[in-house]
Amino acid sequence: MDELINCAAWHFSHEERLMLKHRYAGIEEHKAEHQELIVSAKKLKQEILQADKATVNQQIEFLNVG
Numbered sequence: 001m002d003e004l005i006n007c008a009a010w011h012f013s014h015e016e017r018l019m020l021k022h023r024y025a026g027i028e029e030h031k032a033e034h035q036e037l038i039v040s041a042k043k044l045k046q047e048i049l050q051a052d053k054a055t056v057n058q059q060i061e062f063l064n065v066g
Contacts, residue, residue, distance in 0.1 A: 001045040
């Protein structure tokens with residue numbers, strides 16, 4: 001989960017640099033969405049760490065549906 005969060009943060013940072021470079025008008029809103037996604041991922045990590053095995057398996061199955 002840490003690797004996923006770190007990769008997402010790196011990707012978002014890279015994307016935000018590109019948006020700045022190209023003067024993307026919606027950058028602030030987009031950055032806020034990135035921040036919300038990182039916060040959600042960190043909350044999910046904490047839930048997984050505190051959950052029982054059945055709950056974790058349900059979450060993994062949910063993530064595999066896509």
